Amino acid sequence: MGEVLFDTLIDGSELALIAVGMTLVFGAVKFANIAQVEFATLGAYGTVLAGSLIGGGPLVVEAILSIVGVGLIAVGLYHLIFKRLLIRSPATAMIGSLALSILLRALIQTITGPRPKELDVPLERANDILGALVTPSQVRIIVISVVALAALMAVLRLTALGRSIRAVSANPDLAAAAGIDVRRVIDVVWLLAGLFGALGGVMYAIDNQVSLEMGFGLLLPVFAAALLGGFGSPGGAILASYLLALAESVVLRVDWGEVINTGSAYLDSSYRPAIGFVLLLLVLLIRPQGIFGREARRA
Amino acid sequence: MLEFLLGVAVVAALFGVLAVCLNLEAGVTGLLNFGLVAFFGIGAYATGIASLHGVSWELGMLIGVVLAALAGAGVGLLGRTLAAEYWAVATLALAELLRLIALNTDSVTEGARGITTVEPFFGSLGPTERDLAWLGLGLALLAVCAFVASRVTETQFGRILRLVREREELAAALGHDVVSAKVRVMAISAPMAALAGSLYTHYITFIGPQEMAPFGTFLVWTMVVVGGLGSVYGVIAGAFLVQLLYEVTRFIDDITDISPESAGGVRVLVVGAALLGFLLFHPAGLIPERLRRIRAEG
Numbered sequence: 001m002g003e004v005l006f007d008t009l010i011d012g013s014e015l016a017l018i019a020v021g022m023t024l025v026f027g028a029v030k031f032a033n034i035a036q037v038e039f040a041t042l043g044a045y046g047t048v049l050a051g052s053l054i055g056g057g058p059l060v061v062e063a064i065l066s067i068v069g070v071g072l073i074a075v076g077l078y079h080l081i082f083k084r085l086l087i088r089s090p091a092t093a094m095i096g097s098l099a100l101s102i103l104l105r106a107l108i109q110t111i112t113g114p115r116p117k118e119l120d121v122p123l124e125r126a127n128d129i130l131g132a133l134v135t136p137s138q139v140r141i142i143v144i145s146v147v148a149l150a151a152l153m154a155v156l157r158l159t160a161l162g163r164s165i166r167a168v169s170a171n172p173d174l175a176a177a178a179g180i181d182v183r184r185v186i187d188v189v190w191l192l193a194g195l196f197g198a199l200g201g202v203m204y205a206i207d208n209q210v211s212l213e214m215g216f217g218l219l220l221p222v223f224a225a226a227l228l229g230g231f232g233s234p235g236g237a238i239l240a241s242y243l244l245a246l247a248e249s250v251v252l253r254v255d256w257g258e259v260i261n262t263g264s265a266y267l268d269s270s271y272r273p274a275i276g277f278v279l280l281l282l283v284l285l286i287r288p289q290g291i292f293g294r295e296a297r298r299a
Numbered sequence: 300m301l302e303f304l305l306g307v308a309v310v311a312a313l314f315g316v317l318a319v320c321l322n323l324e325a326g327v328t329g330l331l332n333f334g335l336v337a338f339f340g341i342g343a344y345a346t347g348i349a350s351l352h353g354v355s356w357e358l359g360m361l362i363g364v365v366l367a368a369l370a371g372a373g374v375g376l377l378g379r380t381l382a383a384e385y386w387a388v389a390t391l392a393l394a395e396l397l398r399l400i401a402l403n404t405d406s407v408t409e410g411a412r413g414i415t416t417v418e419p420f421f422g423s424l425g426p427t428e429r430d431l432a433w434l435g436l437g438l439a440l441l442a443v444c445a446f447v448a449s450r451v452t453e454t455q456f457g458r459i460l461r462l463v464r465e466r467e468e469l470a471a472a473l474g475h476d477v478v479s480a481k482v483r484v485m486a487i488s489a490p491m492a493a494l495a496g497s498l499y500t501h502y503i504t505f506i507g508p509q510e511m512a513p514f515g516t517f518l519v520w521t522m523v524v525v526g527g528l529g530s531v532y533g534v535i536a537g538a539f540l541v542q543l544l545y546e547v548t549r550f551i552d553d554i555t556d557i558s559p560e561s562a563g564g565v566r567v568l569v570v571g572a573a574l575l576g577f578l579l580f581h582p583a584g585l586i587p588e589r590l591r592r593i594r595a596e597g
Contacts, residue, residue: 031384032384032388081575081579084579085578085579088582090383090384091331091383091384091387092578092582094331094384094387095331095520095524095574095578096575096578096579098333098517098520099517099520099521099571099574099575099578100571100575102514102517102567102570102571103567103568103571103572103575105564105567106564106565106566106567106568106571107564107568109561109563109567110557110561110564110565110568111561111564113558113560113561114560114563114564115560216513219391220388220391220392220395223388223392227385227388268403270399270402270403271399271403273395273399274396274399274400277392277395277396277399278396280388280389280392281389281392281393281396284377284380284381284385284388284389285377285380
């Protein structure tokens, strides 16, 4: 029970941070940015890079430098690439984001080689909480993520900036007519997507490794979460991320043999990513507009 | 040198078939298939698994083609409810699912080791003659697929497909069955990809899950965008150019002092830059689609 709870909280937090960026960008410029997951990869590699540049400072400083850097890169990529592609069509922008995704990974591989790296996280003794073995780092991942996500939701719900972002997402023309600086709002949204994507990447890397494939490996669960939550709805994406993590954790722990009365049979953990895919496909088939959303379905 | 170029040409011809297939889906109909490699993989694994069980290669190829057609029709049916971008991600998810199954179902697919029992074609010929024969076979398949694709594009059905690409609501409003059009174009194109996959497997006499990585789909997308979305001759030219580019950069660590590990990144970088560069600066491609002008009566 405790294991399911902590798996859900840790994996769900990492997913939510990245998915919320994807859904915000979708809300603002109406295309699904595949390269969003590469912001996570960039954030993790950026932390390694920042560490070697400032000569191994505390991890927090390295991570903040990297996250801010990725936020700025995200804004730059919008102006250099996506703005131009979006003029043609959302589909072109999506193909471009696939190209960019592969390009960024190839760039990192060219610079640092394909071998995975480790963030400078000290080895810690795991504590027994509710029957699950949890390290202090993992507790920090959960706390930092939940605080960051709560802060984002507070900004979106309670501030003038948040209102502008929601207004642009609902109807850019109307927002512009009401005097909102749409271009500035879009910049802010890309900044947020970069910041949160990179934060998610750092959190993932603390818990796992820094690898070239980490971002792409998260693409389908992140996409599933954004879709399940209803594209353009940050709250929905966050909720869906935790739901998805819960589903993954439960499916791997249920003794399916007992369910269908054929002795013990657990699903091999190598199928873990498949759970996200299957869920994604089911959502696409049954409720493509997501739990809270209105998009996706053809009229 | 000749052998190298011959090898590149054989693989380029087979990838040209994939490019023709993707062009029918994405270029003509506007279906963003990000899981093309799944249909390639269905053909390849049908051939591989057939060879494991001593089934004749013809039957293996036929099973792959039929399965791919059914899978293609099924995926096309998803277009009933899904807007283009969501359909794209569904195809990517399906392809990744198939790759995971290929990787993890050791008892059927030999897992990560891959299948090595595939029968080579033209086994009695010398290496150069063998590649020449292969080139003939590859080009023949490419010619047949290109012929089928351009026939499909020129018919009334092709005009409906292009209308679905440009204005799906309009096509539906004019009374065309959009879903049926998507299903049919997928069922026509997917077997082409399966044939290419089957022949590729016979050519390299191996199939493993890494051949189904999303990079394969990305490579074909680059070929299609560089050549010109919607133009059959364009995408075939694109296939040969991009394949040559990708193979020539194999030697990049011989002529520069880049480490072999990083060189793999440079090769992908070059392909990615070609795709993004064309999308940004020359979106019509090298040989743009020729649209027939209709003079309005006035």
